[in-house]
Amino acid sequence: MAENNAYPSEHHEGPEGTKWIWKVFWILLIVTTVEVALGIIKPDFLMGKLLGTSLLNIIFIVLTIAKAYYIVSEFMHLGHERKNFIWTITLPIVILIPYLTFILLTEGGYMNVLMNQ
Amino acid sequence: MANGAALEQNTSSLWGGGRQPFGASYGKMMMWFFLLSDALTFSGFLTAMGLYRFKYEETWPVAENVFTHFPFLHGEHPLLFVALMTFILIVSSVTMVLAVNAGHKMNTKGVVLWLGLTIVGGFTFLGSQAWEWYHFINGDKGAIMLEDQTIMYFTKAGSEGEILSVYELVTGQEKPHGDHSEFQTADVISAFGLNEDVTLRMPGKEKITLSREEAKAAMANAKLIQGAGMRANEYGNVLFADFFFFVTGFHGTHVFSGVVLNIIIFINVLMGTYERRGHYEMVEKVGLYWHFVDLVWVFVFTFFYLV
Incomplete structure (x- = not known):
C-alpha cells in the first residue's frame, strides 16, 4: 500500500476553478425539475405509444441518461481520463445493460x- | 529456473517505475472496476423489476397513487418528496466535488468544510428515506385482497377510478391527515354491502373496474389490507413492495456505507494523514463511490417514481 500511495494518478488537467462544478449542478437541477414537472402534469400529447411504452417515459429515460452522463463525465471526472480507460469502463455497461433490459422486458411482456390467455 | 535470480532483481522496478496503466493509480482504477460491477448488480435488480412490472401490468401500482406524502403538507403531493431527496443527493455530490477540488490544491480547510457538508447531506438523505419507508409501511388508503391474492382498490362508480379510502368507506367521512386507524375486514365488507355505488378496480394504469355485481361476488372471501409488508401490500402486486424494500434498501445501504467511508476519510484529513502523504487522492477515490451512489439514485428515481 505504501508503495502505491507514493504514486498518485497522473494529474489530468481539468477546467480551472469551481465554475464548471456549479454549471453541472444547475444542469442536473434543471433536468430533475423538468422531470418532476412532466411527471406531475403528464401532458396528454406525450402519452402516445412508442417502443412499447409512452413517449413521456422515453423522455424520462433520455433525461435520466443525460443526467448520468454529466455525473460520470464531470463529477466522476471520467471524461478527463485517458481514452482507453474511458472505453474500458463504459463499453461493458453500454453493451450489457441494454441487452439485459431488452431480454427481460420482452420476456415480461x-x-x-x-x-391472460 | 536458470534466470530466476534475474527475474527477482527486476520485479521491484516493474510497478515501481512510476508508469501506470491508463495513467490512473491502482486504488483509483480498482474503485472504477468495483463501481462497474456494482452498476451491473443494480441494473440486474432494476431490470428484474421491469420483467415483473410488464408481467403483472394489470396489478402493478402507479407510483403517483403510492408516494403521495410530503412533511407538514396536507393532501396528495406525488413526486415532491422524492424530488427533494434527489435534490439533497445532488447537492451532497456537488459538495463532494468541491472537497476533491480543494484536495487537489492541498487546501486542508476546504476539504474539511466540503467533506463535512457531504456527510451532513448523506445523513439527511438517510433520514428522508426512513421517513419514506415509514409512510410506505403504514399505508394510506387501504385496499382489499381477493381470494386469489389480487389487490383491489375501492372506487365509486363513475368517479374515473378515483381511489376511495377504507376510512371513508366505513365512516362516511373524509380521511383526516395522518390517520392510521385500523379497521376490521368484517366492517369493511358490511360497509361495502351498504354502499351500492361502490365497486372495485385494479391498481394498474388501465384502471380496470369491476361492475357492482362482479365486485360483490369477488368480495366473498376478501381480506382487508392496510399498509405494506413482504407478503401483502395495499398498493398492488406483492412484488411491488418487495422490490421497493429490496432496491431502495440496497441503495440505502450503499448510502450508509458511503457516509461511513466519508467519516473515516474526514477523520484522516483532520489528523493530517494526506497532508503528510503529499496528496489527497483518497478523498477522490471515496468521492467516486459517493458520486456512484448519486448516480444509482438517479435511476431508482426514474424507474420507481417516474416511469
Whole structure:
C-alpha cells in the first residue's frame, strides 16, 4: 500500500476553478425539475405509444441518461481520463445493460400475454 | 529456473517505475472496476423489476397513487418528496466535488468544510428515506385482497377510478391527515354491502373496474389490507413492495456505507494523514463511490417514481 500511495494518478488537467462544478449542478437541477414537472402534469400529447411504452417515459429515460452522463463525465471526472480507460469502463455497461433490459422486458411482456390467455 | 535470480532483481522496478496503466493509480482504477460491477448488480435488480412490472401490468401500482406524502403538507403531493431527496443527493455530490477540488490544491480547510457538508447531506438523505419507508409501511388508503391474492382498490362508480379510502368507506367521512386507524375486514365488507355505488378496480394504469355485481361476488372471501409488508401490500402486486424494500434498501445501504467511508476519510484529513502523504487522492477515490451512489439514485428515481 505504501508503495502505491507514493504514486498518485497522473494529474489530468481539468477546467480551472469551481465554475464548471456549479454549471453541472444547475444542469442536473434543471433536468430533475423538468422531470418532476412532466411527471406531475403528464401532458396528454406525450402519452402516445412508442417502443412499447409512452413517449413521456422515453423522455424520462433520455433525461435520466443525460443526467448520468454529466455525473460520470464531470463529477466522476471520467471524461478527463485517458481514452482507453474511458472505453474500458463504459463499453461493458453500454453493451450489457441494454441487452439485459431488452431480454427481460420482452420476456415480461410475453409472460403477461401467456398469463391472460 | 536458470534466470530466476534475474527475474527477482527486476520485479521491484516493474510497478515501481512510476508508469501506470491508463495513467490512473491502482486504488483509483480498482474503485472504477468495483463501481462497474456494482452498476451491473443494480441494473440486474432494476431490470428484474421491469420483467415483473410488464408481467403483472394489470396489478402493478402507479407510483403517483403510492408516494403521495410530503412533511407538514396536507393532501396528495406525488413526486415532491422524492424530488427533494434527489435534490439533497445532488447537492451532497456537488459538495463532494468541491472537497476533491480543494484536495487537489492541498487546501486542508476546504476539504474539511466540503467533506463535512457531504456527510451532513448523506445523513439527511438517510433520514428522508426512513421517513419514506415509514409512510410506505403504514399505508394510506387501504385496499382489499381477493381470494386469489389480487389487490383491489375501492372506487365509486363513475368517479374515473378515483381511489376511495377504507376510512371513508366505513365512516362516511373524509380521511383526516395522518390517520392510521385500523379497521376490521368484517366492517369493511358490511360497509361495502351498504354502499351500492361502490365497486372495485385494479391498481394498474388501465384502471380496470369491476361492475357492482362482479365486485360483490369477488368480495366473498376478501381480506382487508392496510399498509405494506413482504407478503401483502395495499398498493398492488406483492412484488411491488418487495422490490421497493429490496432496491431502495440496497441503495440505502450503499448510502450508509458511503457516509461511513466519508467519516473515516474526514477523520484522516483532520489528523493530517494526506497532508503528510503529499496528496489527497483518497478523498477522490471515496468521492467516486459517493458520486456512484448519486448516480444509482438517479435511476431508482426514474424507474420507481417516474416511469
